[in-house]
Amino acid sequence: MPDYIPSAAEWVRDQVELYERTNGAEGNTLRDTGMPVIIVTNTGVKSGGVRKTPLMRVKDGDSYVLVGSKGGAPENPGWVYNLRAQPDVELRDLAEVAPMRVREVSDPAERTRLWDLAVEAYPPYAEYQTRTSRQIPVFVAEPPK
Secondary structure, eight states: OOOBOOOSSHHHHHHHHHHHHTTTSSSOBSTTSOOBEEEEEEEOTTTOSEEEEEEEOOEETTEEEEEOOGGGOSSOOHHHHHHHHOOEEEEEETTEEEEEEEEEOOOHHHHHHHHHHHHHHOTHHHHHHHTOSSOOOEEEEEOOO
């Protein structure tokens, strides 16, 4: 198994460690927003190492919607490229950990529906899209078939 490579961002490293150590009893919200997060464990496209990313918790039935917003920055977050290259991930939602398969949503109707769900769960996404000319990527993490 590849080595875990903690995030360069201290707050991400700390949140992932706290979340995993307490099975999501602590560290389960995005900083001081009170908005719930999940941890997505993925494979680094460049490093080949294990990466762990806290993302907003957006549920769609048994699936999760993953939004590559990066706060509306002009570039995608690094994990977007990881998921495109290696769609098999592990997703932690509090104490529940499950393998998932990720796919990027390209169908316009499905993307609109999932984007609306994401904005409902985390309203700042709508503003983030206005800050950037790129279309913010939307992924679905689903239980493997």
